Amino acid sequence: MIDPLIHALKGNYSSILMLHRISSIKPDALPANQNMNVSPDELADFITNVKRRGWVFLSLDEMYERLVNKKKLSKTLVLTADDGYRDNLTEGLEVISAYKVPLCVYVTTSFPDKTAKLWWYALEDAVCYDAKKNDKDYDIGLMNERFIKLRSKYLESYTNPEKYFSDYFPTFEPDWNSYCEKYCLKWDEIVFLSKNPQITIGAHTVNHACLQALTYHDAWKEIENSKTKIQDKISLRVEHFCYPFGGSDEASSREYNMATEMGFKTATTTVGGNVFPEHKDRLTSLPRYIYKQSYKIGYLSGLKQNAKYVLKSLYV
Known part of the structure; x- marks a missing residue:
């Protein structure tokens, strides 16, 4: 346990941030139902501020390469967006492209299939x-x-x-x-996104099911079928996965092993914590922080002094 604590104190860690919707806050909509929204302007300001302070944004592939090759993680961030909301394209892509920041969009296939019930x-x-x-x-x-x-x-x-x-x-x-028409990415839009060099398309199950509540067979199919369908649609390998809900009550060692067996390079949770070099042995249980409106980079850098978060990051 000494090594990760040293890495934390020296700042040798990365952080994965979890978004959902990239959309302006609507004054006539219910505030409680906009808790997943981060406005494009807010995201642009965040990117500008952290880049100015010397932070670098990585793709999940780049993070994976740094981990397996034991390269430094200092002052690096990864952006991810869960579910497959249409505003990731209509409002978010302009920001992502303008600032040349990588983004992984994890797609729940029931969204573009229009079988999801929002x-x-x-x-x-x-x-x-x-x-x-x-x-x-x-x-x-x-x-x-x-x-x-x-x-x-x-x-x-x-x-x-x-x-x-x-x-x-x-x-x-x-x-x-x-609701699917209004809020969810369509398959042709996902194909379009997949051709953008800044975008990685990841899998997020078929029905956004709590995997731990399912039988082994059903949980496997939720993951496998989403991966296979996305690959068939975009004609690219899908190498990154995200567990729905993603806390320790929704995904644990059984699900982590499934993701490994299916050949995913990485799989992310919603357990808060930073990514340390030791995660090279835990690539399918990577922690993430929820990105919220008015996020400050100090929320991440301040954690390097906190041993509790080091332990939490490594034992999700």
Whole structure:
């Protein structure tokens, strides 16, 4: 354990940042449903500031090469974006291209297949629909509070979106396809992104399922089928994977071994922590930090003095 602590104190580590949506905050939308948004301007400011301070952005392939070849990781960052939101292309690509920063987009194949049920966006529409139908005051704050409570009920008690909306909004019928059309990348757009030298396309399962809750066979198929389908669509090897949800309760040694056996170079979690040289032996359980609006590079550099985060990074 001495070596990683020394690396931490010397700053010999990298950090992987996790985004979802790259989209401007909408004043007329519910704030609680925009918690995954990072605006293009905010992302551009972050990139500018960290580059000015001497940090370098790596692709996942470059991070992999540094790890396996025991090269220095000091002052390096990796950007990733989960799920496959359309604004990664429509709003994010301009920033990524302008600043020549690599980005890995992890695609959940049910998004471009239009079989995903984006219940959280349907819930926002249902809350607004209900307020208008009942002539309630169209107050963003009140609706936001109601949305948060109803979202918690779904997460605590439901896995079937249709059952949930039948119970709480019997007169509201979500158009599931329309949410995919609005929010999700299409296959031709994913192919287009894959041709950009700054973009890596990674796999993120078929249905964004909690892998640890599935049988071995079903979990394997979730990973394998997503990898195979993306490869068939973009005519490139898919060598990087991301575990849905990604905490220690959603993915652990069984899933890490699956990713290794399937030949992925790397696989990322959502367990917070930095990437150290010792991760060359743990390439399919790499930690990440959630990138949030107004992120500061000091959040990362300040952690090098904290042994707790070193341990957390290495034993996810």
